[in-house]
Amino acid sequence: MTQEIPRDAYRAIEDIVGPDNISADPAFLDSYAFQWLAELVRPNRSHYMPRPWAVVLPGSTEEVAAVTRVCNKYRIKVKPISTGWYHWAAPMKDDAPTVQLDLRRMDKIIEIDEKNMFAIVEPYVICAQLQAEAMKRGLNINIIGAGCSTSIVASACAYFGGGPSSYYLGHNSDNLLGQEWVTPAGEIIRTGSLSSGCGWFCSEGPGPSPRGITRGVLGSRGGLGTYTKCAVKLGPWQGPPVLEPKGTLPGYRLPIPDNFRVYTIGAPDWDSWANCYYEIYDNGVGYIFHRQFNLAGADLAAALWLNYIDPAKTLNDVETSVKDPEIQKITEEARISFQFIMQGNSIEDIQLQDKILNEILRRTGCYKVKRFCEPDMAEFTNMYMQRLGHKHCNFIWAGGYMGSWMQPGTPDFVKKYVPLAIEGFYRDQQSHKLVECGGDAMMGCGSTLAGGGYFGLEQFVSYDPNDNDSIDACVKHMEDAIADTAAHGIPPGKELLYLQIGWTDERIWDALAMMPQQFVLNFQRKIKEAFDPNSLGDRNYPWLPEGWGQAASASTGAPKPQPGTECKPATK
């Protein structure tokens, strides 16, 4: 592999960022190409996505813009990465020169406006850092489901954005205030009140909201320029100003203050589970609401977590535990369960919330899972869910996990596909090439939208990335899940998005052309033409080529544009 960035381009970029902040060393580049989930889509199960031609560490928005302009001159794609955790963060094309912009030097919390409850951050500020600072001020942030090691700018501006606290603290797309965006053309665009010179506090307007072109559900995921700063809304925190965990790793425990409650709630069946969610939404109780521990698989979760909190235990002990009758009882009790934390403004407030919750449980037939509500597990739950610093446990079984399903909707919508997802996953585990944790390894937020009402449940498919047979089994599960959903008239889940990383552009366009509505894809093509005239972004910002619509798919043989023409440059 001898793709080299043109010498002049290298030197020009070096002049901008300094010689210490650019590298084309192949081993260095491989550390960016290597990405989790690559092995599911790359030839020969390679763990490497396409290798960037150089990696650059800009130190400021101006440097990002200047580097981007150089890349425009030399037609080198630009792919930003901050904390970058999975294959979307890598370059997408083997034959397209790409500079990976590693934003780790841009790591400042610029300001926390405590009174007005927002923080302004650069891309390499992670949720844990901002949360620690916010809590000192009686404030908190929404941490996305991928955990506190993630970039706030990424989840607010460019990528999904929901997490266990979204139910109360909001989805990060709703928490986004002003933002600063370097377009693929190298322009710096600020949105909302920021662009009017009025500060960072408002993301909307003036007039129609320009931020409408930059986010959506998925975000552009690095495929349409670089976000270099943003402001995010903070929410109230009534706990201690500094978290003081107790105990021994890995199962640190966070004492529960008097105005908090931490529960694992169980349901006898999925109907009761859905009814419980609706009652929680109606009653407006709760602060953190998530089905977390079940990521390990309902058959194994109790055994895993009860061993996890013991510092002397390892996974070997889980093998023994699952045979213990006591653990088996807990397993059944917690089979359909979720974690629920409440925060009170006062003792009276939390007592009333408790009363309301108890009544909800009574009405819906749900209950508190006794063992998980005992102090050790409750405090561990509190630590886990407040800081969300154990998200690497997603990989605890075998080092690989892929999330399938997760079609978002109302609890009634999700309840309908859960049995299919369970049955399908259980079937796919019979190959013994996936971790056999039972069919239900579904995890998901209580609601990704504040106030309740909307979420998805994601199957945690654990596979060994060091074993090609296991990787193959995971891919087969993904294909099976797509088939299962199609057979039942359910839209495909996350597995399709992941598999598409390995598809050709044409295949993706054919799939997009089958969407019931293509307006937004054509819209996005035109936005790309306007803001990315030299096509330096990538397919993480999807579009449909002109004429490639429902009447112009490959399967119908209708005319379509020549491959590689992609978007037309904007006419000036």
Added chain:
Amino acid sequence: MDIKKRALIEIAGAEHVTDDPEILDGYATDCSYAPKRKPWFVVRPKTAEQVQALVQWANQTETPLIPVSSGPPHFHGDTVPSAPEGVILDLSRMREIKRIDRRNKMAVIEPGVTYAEIGPALAKEGLRISRPLLPRPNKSVIASLLERQPTLIPRFNYSLPEPLRTCGVVWGSGEVAFTGEAGSGPMDLELQWKRGIAQVDPRGPNATDLMRLLTGAQGTMGIVVWASIKCELMASAHKYVFVPGEKINDLVEFCYKLERIRLGDEVMIVNAAQLATILARKSGDARILKDGLPAWTVVIGLAGAALFPEERVEVQELDLKRLVQKCGLTLLTGLHGVAPADIADAFERCSGEPYFKFTYKGACQDIFFLTTLDKVPRFITAVFSVAEGLKYATSDIGVYIQPQHHGVSQHTEFNFPFDPADSREAAKVKRIVAEASETLISRGAYFSRPYGFWADMVYSKDAATTRVLRTVKQIVDPKNVLNPGKLCF
């Protein structure tokens, strides 16, 4: 017959197309300073298909369309054509409440559904929506939400467009597409409902927030033919309390603390003139009431819905009392000269006739913008200073501060009542609005809804936004048929 008229009749039917001069005159002006311009026709479609046909026709003939959903009076210039040959698209016939989904607390409505209609319909299902302050009974709910009119309950304001979720849109190009979650499903609401899609998620579809491009747009991007809105449970226990202050500065710290912990439903800060106007039941009462009211008041609605509603109110009141005490303020459970039922009525009903802002003197002009609470006092000083300089009685100025987005931003509004028969007073108010707006913009007030003459003031200083919006406009309305001349288009 005029060729255009014939075409319009073919689409909407003869009884729903008019070029009656008196009717056209009614659309030629509004209460803003928009220059008078008469449309050529008013057409009243009933269905989304008719709307689409009209937009397609407008593209073919390059005819400006001006969508109007609410009944008069109109205030922001968006219903007055800015270009000649305009056709008013009066959407008031599209007034179906298509669905109320109690379980998911969502409603789907057409643009002609008004606040007078939605309240009782939702109440039958035990639901309500967070509303603006005293909306006109003929005010379109969708129009209000699209223009990001501030709503009264900050704790439900998860983002500024709330409770607006998804929309069905005829874009300026004549294409139809849905926004948000609805934009990823089939183009048929019934089919979506059958599949369990409840149009809850406003984001998207894909990597674009189409809904956000429609908000604050004054109908320049697309015509919303239906929208889903997030509802809340009806409160079964509800009371109002008041925290008075001599000066706005006395209340700022308290409001910060209150808004941070999201205590209460309705929360707003009003001065005596504004509160009097809100509470007055007929013209003239406001001036009497005003003298008995505190100079400034934080109005707080304590509500309880679902389980244990009364206890919820009790606990909130207890926490509120503690907070008030901590801030060295007092908590009133009533207002001098106002019956409790009248208070509830004032915050939960639509405006009577005339529109409540007109009850003081007969007419009113507004300035409104967004800012943060700490800056509000200095903006009040700035506006009052301009008014004083022009010899306007500052005691008549109504000030209304509505926390938005959980208190991060504050809708700050100044109402300048005047006698419409007094041309000198009218001219004075016009001058105040112009000068105060300039002062406010220069000092950092964020005119997020830059209507009328504000548009030039805002967009001339904001090239990046202008570029983005014109790019979007060029995409969704390439022939600029939707309300041309508004904002920066």
Added chain:
Amino acid sequence: MTLENYRADAMRCTRCAYCKWIPFDLIKSARFSKGCPSIEAGKFHAYSAGGRLVTALSLMDGRSTVTEKVKESVFKCNLCGQCDVSCKICRYDMEPLDAMRELRATLVEGNHTLPQLAPVIESLREEFNMVEQPAEKRGDWAKEFEVKDLTKEKAEFVFHAGCRYSFDGDLAHVARTCVKILQKVAVDFGILGMNEMCCGGRAYDMGYRTDFQTRANANLKAWKRAGVKTVITPCAECFHTFSRKYTAKAGSQIKVIHMVQFVDELIKAGKLKLAKPVKLKVTYHDPCHLGRQGEPYVPWDGKEKKIFGQAVCYDPPKPKYNGAFGVYQPPRDVLKAIPGLQVVEMERIKEAAWCCGAGGGAREAYPEFSRCTANERLEEAQSTGADAIASACPWCERNFTDATHAGGAKLKVFDIIELVGQAMGEEGQ
């Protein structure tokens, strides 16, 4: 072992970047949240544990070669083990620290060495120390004492001062205080004096495994000859090397105790009284090799097995080393027992302690990086309001002292034993 033995680790790395931070649960501020000095200095992902796993894979797969930059990314690292702790918060199947050591050894054995380490290795081979001093001076620090010479006599305990204490004139008084304590409590101990040799631990970390093996064999032989059952040392690196590396790599069964553990036991048994107040506000720095890398070691020879289809575990069960059971409390208890001493904690403590910057050959190979790392720690110490920073390792103390002299935060630097000596009324520095 070869690098191929760590292929699975590399393949199972998910690029989560936990290795760059202290355990997230323990983060108390944005300022003191980072865990890895190497990536803070080097910035590219290759400077992290996860990045080095990819480097290893990339080299094994023939996708890249060893360049000067690759060498720097591999060696500009203290091997402090913070990455290992953070990775293992959620993983039972990863050994990033061991993998990085293996990568170094692979480079060294492939002749990809750092020229700046050559004199240090030569000193080890010729003079049996890592500080480029003549061997015959090694025992000079103990001249004033009448102590058993274990080249001629036998004893139950050997006091091993270590290279740093033996040759560093500024710090040697700590070793002397140790001897005074041991004599005071009448322990049957001796020293090897001039014939004491380097533990070899740092050489191992630098990738020179053969040199380590030579030192280990020689030391074990010398102790066996002297009838030694237990090694006492005031150096954390020696402590780690003897208790873990010697057990793992040289089959040692000798007991190892750090001087601070010994003093803690003496205080708790009432055998050592600390009566003289030491008026100081001090913060304690956990040395990597005593703390997270100071866990008791249990030999294991097993293989990977899978349960529940694909879940990775081991047969027999593999002991878990994640910093949970390092030596954290004894030094703190000793400090608490010193009258008049006010002890304040930094944010990053115990398993989350930020490295002093001295270890892994970084001080010798990349002095500026080493000093920056020390400065970061001193800033953190200063933020507590402490007047002084105390540790239990001479390498930490030397690095901190050098950093303060070079313009870093103005803090006094002590070893715990030094403070114990002051509390005993013994002469301190």
